[in-house]
Amino acid sequence: MQIFSEESQEFQIILSQIIAKTWLDEDLNSRFLANTNVVLEENGLPLPGGVEFQVKGNILVGTSKSASDSSTGEVVYEIPLPTKPTGLTEQVLQSWASEDNSEMSIDVHCRGSM
Numbered sequence: 001m002q003i004f005s006e007e008s009q010e011f012q013i014i015l016s017q018i019i020a021k022t023w024l025d026e027d028l029n030s031r032f033l034a035n036t037n038v039v040l041e042e043n044g045l046p047l048p049g050g051v052e053f054q055v056k057g058n059i060l061v062g063t064s065k066s067a068s069d070s071s072t073g074e075v076v077y078e079i080p081l082p083t084k085p086t087g088l089t090e091q092v093l094q095s096w097a098s099e100d101n102s103e104m105s106i107d108v109h110c111r112g113s114m
Contacts, residue, residue, distance in 0.1 A: 014044050017043065017096065017097050017098070018032070020097035023093055024097060033055050036052075036053040036054050036055055037053050051064060051077075058081045058082070059081065060080075060081055062078075
């Protein structure tokens with residue numbers, strides 16, 4: 001079961017905005033690490049039922065919460081999260097994080113399946 005299409009422009013834009021927001025706001029970054037699904041949904045990413053996302057290192061990992069879906073709880077999706085680039089001004093990051101900015105997308109490559 002594929003959760004997100006890596007070619008999905010809407011997915012790329014929303015995830016890029018979330019990443020830029022976490023670079024700007026340490027509290028949001030902490031919430032993203034602690035309550036990943038909540039932050040993803042609050043920012044407009046509808047998530048499939050039965051999948052729990054967590055940030056592990058610089059990877060967003062989705063695992064099945066239901067034993068009937070996966071007896072091993074195998075990873076269903078991995079999304080590399082880039083670290084904050086050096087040399088970017090807060091103004092540039094604010095622009096990237098803006099919901100009105102559909103031109104910018106941080107390059108994320110998704111992989112995985114159940």
